[in-house]
Amino acid sequence: MKRSTDRILTTHTGSLPRPDDLVSLLYARDKGESVDDAAFQRHVQDAVRDIVRQQVEVGITVVNDGEMGKVGYSTYVKDRLTGFEGESLGGSRLIEAEQFPRFFQRTLGTRPSFQRPACTGPISWKGDDGVRRDVETFRAGLEGVTAVDTFLSAASPGVAGYFLPNQYYPSHEEYIFAVAEAMKHEYRAIHDAGFLLQVDCPDLAMSWNSRDFADKTVADFQRYIEVHIEALNHALADIPAEDVRMHVCWGNYEGPHVRDVPFREIVEIVLRAKPSAVSFEAANPRHEHEWRIWEDVKLPDGKILIPGVLDSTTNFVEHPQLVAERISRFARLVGRENVIAGTDCGFSTFAGYLTVDPQITWLKFAAMAEGARLASAELWR
Secondary structure, X not given: OOOOOOOOOEOOOOOOOOOHHHHHHHHHHHOOOOOOHHHHHHHHHHHHHHHHHHHHHHOOOEEOOOOOOOOEOOHHHXXXXXXXXOOEOOOOOEHHHHHOHHHHHHHHOOOOOOOOEOEOOXXXXXXXXXXXXXHHHHHHHOXXXXXXXXXXXXXXXXXXHHHOOEOOOOOHHHHHHHHHHHHHHHHHHHHHOOOEEEEEOOHHHHHHHEHHHOOOOHXXXXXXXXXXXXXXXXXXXXXXXXXXXXXXXXXXXXXXXXXXXXXXXXXXXXXXXXXXXXXXXXXXXXXHHHHHHHHOOOOOOOOEEEEEEEOOOOOOOOOHHHHHHHHHHHXXXXXXXXXXXXXXXXXXXXXXXXXXXXXXHHHHHHHHHHHHHHHHHHHOO
């Protein structure tokens, strides 16, 4: 993994807006409808090629495929693992959705629905076809483009378990470790292809806002995510830490977030995870103040922070000077070489889920690139 050795590098969480025609195909495939596979793959290849170039042109230095070929960052695993033949489950699991029903109906009620089947049988890996296709499409999309570094995302065992509930394994721990054992194959394939692996781990923070923890304590939640960290580390056992980064967040939606667990309550557990880089929310109004925890939380040797310097749920375009200030806060606390500028979360975590207008998304990225330039001029002077 490249570090910010002579300037602040820039990246993002992974998902980017898909073209409208591709969104329609993704949901048709997700529902099991008949879709011409060759035509679908051409759409994905074109979208990946375009999104890679857009990232480079706007100043992102660590790029990915925008997750163009996935309906969502987590539920796609149902197509790569056995055991998910149960009926699709609907509705939100968020406690806040019950606290603020009118708000959530107004903001989320018109979004397309993705399939969330439960686990109803033993989990195993179906084969490398899906991840191999992701790798080949991304590699083709990089032709003629120069990027500082590249990554591909994959669902963590914990976030797969969050979206696809267990109805088969005797315990939650057995379920999560079964997912971890199967997902080893995807993680290894991405690593072997020469790309950085990003494991998406919103479950480590977002799960506290679920009904499962409505009557539980923070200590209960900490024990819960410790299991997820153990399963993740098990799945990553054969991959060097410096080739992996992880993303943690509290749910990528505009809303009250009054139920969010404070980062301080989970940060020590998060840092036990094997990946050398940690991406997390640091730009939105609920979590921006938490940069101060790094005044007394020691960043372990070898670790890198990827703080969000752009809010992924607002159409305000951050001023480059504000972006530079956000970057500099972390750089002065943990070292400039240990900071890469990122985003709070994805800009389309599920296809067609767009809080931020795509045109504005690219203006935000341009602001991040300029803010990184300003911060670099200050930090390397």
